[in-house]
Amino acid sequence: MATDTPIFRQGKWSPEEDKALKTAVEYYGEENWNVIANEVEQRNAKQCRDRYMTLKAGPKKGPWQPHETAKLLEWVKYEGPTEWQSCALQIPGRSARQCFDRWRKTLKPGMSQRVWTSEENYILFEMHKRYGPQWSLIAKSLKERTAGSVRKHFFKITKTLENYYTAPKRKLSKESIVPKTPHPKKYNKNNFISKENTSTEEDKAKSKVTEWFKAFV
Numbered sequence: 001m002a003t004d005t006p007i008f009r010q011g012k013w014s015p016e017e018d019k020a021l022k023t024a025v026e027y028y029g030e031e032n033w034n035v036i037a038n039e040v041e042q043r044n045a046k047q048c049r050d051r052y053m054t055l056k057a058g059p060k061k062g063p064w065q066p067h068e069t070a071k072l073l074e075w076v077k078y079e080g081p082t083e084w085q086s087c088a089l090q091i092p093g094r095s096a097r098q099c100f101d102r103w104r105k106t107l108k109p110g111m112s113q114r115v116w117t118s119e120e121n122y123i124l125f126e127m128h129k130r131y132g133p134q135w136s137l138i139a140k141s142l143k144e145r146t147a148g149s150v151r152k153h154f155f156k157i158t159k160t161l162e163n164y165y166t167a168p169k170r171k172l173s174k175e176s177i178v179p180k181t182p183h184p185k186k187y188n189k190n191n192f193i194s195k196e197n198t199s200t201e202e203d204k205a206k207s208k209v210t211e212w213f214k215a216f217v
Contacts, residue, residue, distance in 0.1 A: 009042040013051055017043065025052055050085045060093030064102060072099055073107060081108075105148040116153060120145070124154060 013021075017040055024039035030052070033045035040048055064072075068091050075087045081103055084096035091099065120142055127138045135147035142150060 006044075007042065008044045008047065017041075018051070018055065021048055021052055022055070024048075047085075050089060053089050054085065054095060060098075068094060069102070069107070072102060075099075076103060076107075101148070105146050121157070124150060128154060 020040050021036070021043075024036040028035050033049045037043055037045045037048045043051075071091050072087065075090055079087070084100045087099045088094050088096045094102075123141055124138060127134075127141060131137055133151070135151045139145050139147045139150045
């Protein structure tokens with residue numbers, strides 16, 4: 001008599017499954033994965049082990065370190081860009097989602113890491129004005145740029161401009177704007193600065209930023 005092959009669920013774990021898994025591990029320990037799997041509906045021993053190790057490590061935040069990137073590239077080289085849960089087990093502190101995003105947005109062949117050009121900035125802002133935050137659509141017009149990198153670059157620029165125009169302005173003393181009248185005996189025409197020609201560094205900087213921004217907005 002043939003027996004039915006058990007069917008196991010794939011994909012994201014639910015909060016209820018995580019709770020059942022943690023409870024089973026607390027009761028049976030971290031070695032009895034076959035027994036633990038019986039307590040988690042439609043998950044096998046390997047899935048339970050991989051999921052628990054991910055939960056135990058917790059997601060690590062911050063920039064990727066060189067040794068983490070090396071492990072990720074090694075995994076993709078030998079296993080392919082798949083099985084991200086198992087990949088995350090090789091990089092303590094990194095989740096499957098972090099590994100997937102790191103590969104797809106940064107390391108995947110064909111993804112450009114070069115500096116953005118003025119032409120690309122112009123296309124980015126023109127398309128954003130026309131279509132709004134449709135990052136995937138905008139990325140199609142920017143060769144070798146992903147939707148994620150397009151979105152990140154857009155907000156980086158707008159945040160820089162916002163910080164500049166909302167930052168408290170430095171107060172200048174009267175002496176720093178209009179120099180004192182030189183002593184008659186020490187008068188030198190090169191020391192004389194007309195008030196009309198006085199221009200603060202702040203005004204010059206603001207003018208440069210405005211001109212730069214107008215180039216592609």
